Amino acid sequence: MNANDKFIAASAHVDAAAVQPLPNSRKIYVAGTRPDIRVPMREITQADTPSAQGAEKNPPIFVYDCSGPYTDPETPIDIRSGLAALRQGWIEERQDTEQLPGLSSAYGRERAADPALAALRFPGLHRTPRRAKDGMNVSQMHYARRGIITPEMEFVAIRENLRRREYIESLRTSGPTGEKMARLLGRQHIGERFGAAIPDEITPEFVRSEIARGRAIIPNNINHPESEPMIIGRNFLVKINANIGNSAVSSSIGEEVDKMTWSTRWGGDTVMDLSTGKNIHETREWIIRNSPVPIGTVPIYQALEKVDGKAEDLTWEIMRDTLIEQAEQGVDYFTIHAGVLLRYIPMTAERMTGIVSRGGSILAKWCLAHHQENFLYTHFEEICEIMKAYDVAFSLGDGLRPGSIYDANDEAQLGELKTLGELTQIAWKHDVQVMIEGPGHVPMQLIKENMDLQLDWCDEAPFYTLGPLTTDIAPGYDHITSAIGAAQIGWYGTAMLCYVTPKEHLGLPNKQDVKEGIITYKLAAHAADLAKGHPGAQIRDNALSKARFEFRWEDQFNLGLDPDKAREFHDETMPAHGAKLAHFCSMCGPHFCSMKITQDVREFAASQGVSEQEALTRGMETKSIEFVKSGAQLYKQG
Amino acid sequence: MNANDKFIAASAHVDAAAVQPLPNSRKIYVAGTRPDIRVPMREITQADTPSAQGAEKNPPIFVYDCSGPYTDPETPIDIRSGLAALRQGWIEERQDTEQLPGLSSAYGRERAADPALAALRFPGLHRTPRRAKDGMNVSQMHYARRGIITPEMEFVAIRENLRRREYIESLRTSGPTGEKMARLLGRQHIGERFGAAIPDEITPEFVRSEIARGRAIIPNNINHPESEPMIIGRNFLVKINANIGNSAVSSSIGEEVDKMTWSTRWGGDTVMDLSTGKNIHETREWIIRNSPVPIGTVPIYQALEKVDGKAEDLTWEIMRDTLIEQAEQGVDYFTIHAGVLLRYIPMTAERMTGIVSRGGSILAKWCLAHHQENFLYTHFEEICEIMKAYDVAFSLGDGLRPGSIYDANDEAQLGELKTLGELTQIAWKHDVQVMIEGPGHVPMQLIKENMDLQLDWCDEAPFYTLGPLTTDIAPGYDHITSAIGAAQIGWYGTAMLCYVTPKEHLGLPNKQDVKEGIITYKLAAHAADLAKGHPGAQIRDNALSKARFEFRWEDQFNLGLDPDKAREFHDETMPAHGAKLAHFCSMCGPHFCSMKITQDVREFAASQGVSEQEALTRGMETKSIEFVKSGAQLYKQG
Secondary structure (H helix, E strand, O other), X not given: OOOOOOOOHHHOOOOHHHHOOOOOEEXXXXXXXXXXXXXXXXXXXXXXEXXXXXXXXXXXEEEEOOOHHHHOOOOOOOOOOOOOOOOHHHHHHOOOEEEXXXXXXXXXXXXXXXXXXXXXXXXXXXXXXXXXXXXXXXXXXXXXXXXXXXXXXXXXXXXXXXXXXXXXXXXXXXXXXXXXXXXXXXXXXXXXXXOOOOOOOOOHHHHHHHHHHXXXXXOOOOOOOOOOOOOEEOOOOOEEEEEEOOOOOOOOHHHHHHHHHHHHHHOOOEEEEOOOOOOHHHHXXXXXXXXXXXXXXXXXXXXXXXXXXXXXXXXXXXXHHHHHHHHHHOOOEEEEOOOOOHHHHHHHOOOOOOOOOHHHHHHHHHHHHHOOOXXXXXXXXXXXXXXXXXXXXXXXXXXXXOOOHHHOOOHHHHXXXXXXXXXXXXXXXXXXXXXXXXXXXXXXXXXXXXXHHHHHHOOOOOEEEEOOEOOOOOOOOHHHHHHHHHHHHHHHOOOEEEOOOOOOOOOOOOHHHHHHHHHHHHHHHHHHHHHHOOOOOHHHHHHHHHHHHOOOHHHHHHHOOOHHHHHHHHHHHXXXXXXXXXXXXXXXXXXXXXXXXXXXXXXXXXXXXXXXXXXHHHHHHOOOHHHHHHOOOOOOOO | OOOOOOOOHHHOOOOHHHHOOOOOEEEEEEEOXXXXXXXXXXXXXXXXXXXXXXXXXXXXXXXXXXXXXXXXXXXXXXXXXXXXXXXXXXXXXXXXXXXXXXOOOHHHHHHHHOHHHOOOOOOOOOOOOEEEOOOOOOOHHHHHHOOOOOHHHHHHHHHHHOOHHHHHHHHHOOOOOHHHHHHHHHOOOOOOOOOOOOOOOOOHHHHHHHHHHOOEEOOOOOOOOOOOOOOEEOOOOOEEEEEEOOOOOOOOHHHHHHHHHHHHHHOOOEEXXXXXXXXXXXXXXXXXXXXOOOEEEOHHHHHHHHOOOOHHHOOHHHHHHHHHHHHHHOOOEEEEOOOOOHHHHHHHOOOOOOOOOHHHHHHHHHHHHHOOOOHHHHOHHHHHHHHHHHOOEEEEOOOOOOOOHHHOOOHHHHHHXXXXXXXXHHHHHOOOOEEEEEOOEOOHHHHXXXXXXXXXXXXXXOEEEEOOEOOOOOOOOHHHHHHHHXXXXXXXXXXXXXXOOOOOOOOOOOHHHHXXXXXXXXXXXXXXXXXXXXXXOHHHHHHHHHHHHOOOHHHHHHHOOXXXXXXXXXXXXXXXXXXXXXXXXXXXXXXXXXXXXXXXXXHHHHHOOOOHHHHHHHHHHOOOHHHHHHOOOOOOOO
């Protein structure tokens, strides 16, 4: 943990842990139809499998990589300069945007001019913001609906396919057992998709059609050209979001940048900066300029800080300036709690835990104080105008989500969801990209209703849920109570899962908590992909299981989501290098390792030059004596 | 961690951490119809809720307590003496057992006579084993089928009810808001039970009928009279098992006893001693004599050690002696891999990970070596004779469970399950209690098939599953990959969940891993109870959520599954005592705590002496000006 309390821009440096190479891994870039489409993946190489017929090659596998240039040793990293603007050319060549003379937001200008902030301001931005030309719409949805396949769309198509076809092909040609390897490692169970329609291979045209339909989004603000495009939709890989951000009580800019790089290293597909403490504007600038993934925010938090925490004093004008301020910094999606309507607020009176969304409670307070309808609702079309001028996506906030099992699926929550569906139609009228936020705390038997109603009422706009937590009784373990719900709702069709860390309800997560939350949600999202039968999802499971069965310990560690922890756990009881070659671990010891027993007999059969089926038949027929002498084999290896 | 490598019986002492009082908790004993039925529960007291109308009482809640006398300050603990034999009287008064002159097992006698073991042998057992009189059957199932309600059955009935009725009554009479409190805290969502039939209140007669039907078991060896009865069945609370035990590579008797007391402290309903290392017999004796929960074992592990790890050399005679040896020590259930039939073994040849059950692989090796049918299958009725003479329950082992996602639900696994169903009928013919072990590694979409087939083929004998793990890609986090599956299969009808620790696949779990596994599985089991709508399951969630909403931090910690960790996490950023009274935590800080915002307005309304509905109506009607002046209230408190 980089305790960077007195943050000074001039001496800011990247978290050393974030730029460590990942074991046996190499950053590769898959080329698209043009040289500037270079899609990052992580290639994990594996050891050969020794066998009597000679070594069996285990070709490298490719995994989704959110870590950006941080894990590319070829790219120098200086967080004071920020990342390269890889999408700049694509944005410019569309000729529908203009470079502004300076910041449009009054607050942004004020911060930029404040000499007191000089020491902590991000020093590396040497361009002014960009905005759609008058009357233009620069959203990916707008292009998609006009039939245009953007480089962003092609990028995500390549990214989603994860070189699966090439991997299977590499198995086929890997040696004498190639065809068998391809059958084994390429096989997967038939999924249950609950109406999702995932093609075997993602084409750029499929991406376009899904975005045009509103069933997927690419959150890609034109002022965040540093980001690598990614897609969120039920017919794509399930994504996860990591929340970071300081609070008035805790953390600094340096720590938050470290959390962002740490999040993306371990697989955060997007990051929300939920800062509510000091220097929100500057913190966000540092995060966006250094983030390879889309950044989301809840602009009302900053608006509230601008009125000294007095919800009653919020105005549309302050909010509007905040939206523009953040859009020009490059925020890729905004949580907008436009569904917290005056008429729903009394429905929360009988709840166990009232309103637990920070944004929701702020707006409820405002609505009642003014006895007016939520200004985000009444100004929704004006918000759409801002969104489409920068391509900011909506994340329509569930301000009335349940904060306890007791409050799950109540009329306030479901009333708001219905309103979010209506707002989706309005946003779509403007060709603005939309996803819908969902709960929260929901017991398992009520989870599917959330998904089914969301699909119905919001017309399949991507669902983005926080967990849900499936019980309230485990503070300190809510990453797990919620992963149980997240895996299920991801299976049912949720497109992105917002992580929960072990600190939920108890305190601000630190870097370690962030990692724990990320890995927990990566595995939940992957479990959902497997259950849906997402094409190729089982490749990584198969490769890891094969490595496990073959006692390729290093490969088992490296193919997992967290090689560092797997190795650390193994080494706790068997630290010697030789133990990485051992055919057992400390759990069972040498006599009791079932994999070793099975392995032994397969290997022996192989050394006899017989096939598995022959070995078995022989075993079954020789009536024991010879079989015992030869070592009691079940199968051969390879 | 008690690194007790050179274990000496004379200086053995209880793990100090296991006898610490739990915060704000008191051990109570609920009396049955006779004075020697004293059912332990943990009573957690709570602070009052301050409100304008005076303090609102929050009555204590009662939670299931597996920790035995360790958490009872009235009971002196000396692990060299073992626990008191609380069931001794019940067993004796049935007059169907006899005290044997000594150990019946040759191996047991040999160990008892070996002077080299004197220093580590358990010194506190001053009785010889007990066995059914000739021709008698002492299983709980046998009594149940003859219409007898045993003290054990009454004990578990009281235990399952958890004083729920008394708690709701205490709410009703807690003060002026009592009726409202009872409605609020007693409410729960309607469950989805998938055919389970759980009565609102568990009666001793219901327990008897479920045991007679074979749908539940009370694992209660007459030689383990120290244990507190508990029940495993789909119409009862979902239980969890913790695996402990040394391996040849790691751990000692002292560490394993510590893991047992640690397991039960955090909620392990049963403990399996899976020792495969040194001094298995003596380790088990120490564990059983000190265990308040049923102990399970896999006797074939010890049998294999007796033949120096050579599976081919196993014989029925060695196995038989081992079963008797362990039955006379007091093991409450045996995992018996009698379903690993010769004809299923070739079906595993095309698997990704072969046979991963240790017991399964040992028996497969034996079967092939001898080309004979599994001797546990051919001698199954003789095993039943042993089981009913001591009341050991079967845990019919799934020796062919899948060890990878790839191998899930294959013909080997399902073939064995069908055989386990046939064996269940044979055991039931002998009135021997049975549960069925289940997988393993299963992707989510294939989990329900496991449950449905088990219910069908095994005629609702309790299902006892290991996870299942829902993906293979997260070594180091398999407590979580499996909790996702465990919560679901528990919901579908599994009666007991065998925990998985973070060390799974990597090494022998230490005490910390054991706790992590236990808490993870407790929350999964509870999520399952909630989803089934188990009567009263939501009481603890409701109480904790109310404490959370009211910023009763200490109560929030104490009502959770792990008060120590919740407090530690909270204090990491806000250690001061005053922070336990604060109406926010470091996550959001004071301005952004949604609960505080909601809370503030409720409290203000209360101070105005208006009801929630009035406050809301007033808020809605006053058209803002007055409302803002008075603080923008939503609801009142209380």
